[in-house]
Amino acid sequence: MALGRRRERREERRYGEPVHYRMRQRLMSIGDDFWIETGDGQRAYKVDGKALRLRKTLILEDPGGREVARIQERLLHVKDAMEVEDADGNRIAMIKKALISPLRDRWSVQISGGPDLDVKGNIVEHEYTFTDGRTSVATVSKKWFRIADTYGVEIAPGQDPVPVLAATVALDLMTHDH
Secondary structure, eight states, X not given: OHHHHHHHHHHHHHHOOOEEEEEESSOOOTTOEEEEEETTSOEEEEEEEOOXXXXXXXXXXXXXXXXXXXXXXXXXXXXXXXXXXXXXXXXEEEEEEOSOOSSSEEEEEEETTSOOEEEEEETTTTEXXXXXXXXXXXXXXXXXXXXXXXXXXXXXTTOOHHHHHHHHHHHHHHHSOO
């Protein structure tokens, strides 16, 4: 019994704990700014909605105000799409809606230099999961919070939070009329 628990603790230290973020639901619109907070209420990233642009553009900044990602609507695409670029203009990810999704919302997140992610669940209600085909990378849910208009993002240990959080912001923007 004790040997099994010790092994569990070693596994937890090696792989770490999931990271939790708190986001506001339906409070975001182009021109508005809001903070993505850690599970304990610390400001982790600022989402800066850039107004007066031809296409929807949001900037993801660290707490010091440095740009870490730019989320932009891709024009002239057959299906809904948004691109995430780093501060140097290199593509981090492309978020696209599946052409046919009979029962649930289905989206794909094409990650540059990494495995593509599938997004399945109810995007509008903020109850969905990012998977890399086999394993869960992140889960988005309102069930963790009693505060109205708040939902959480739980990111698996070892995952880069920027593409997941940027994709979550993009999905929110594409599925809600702000």
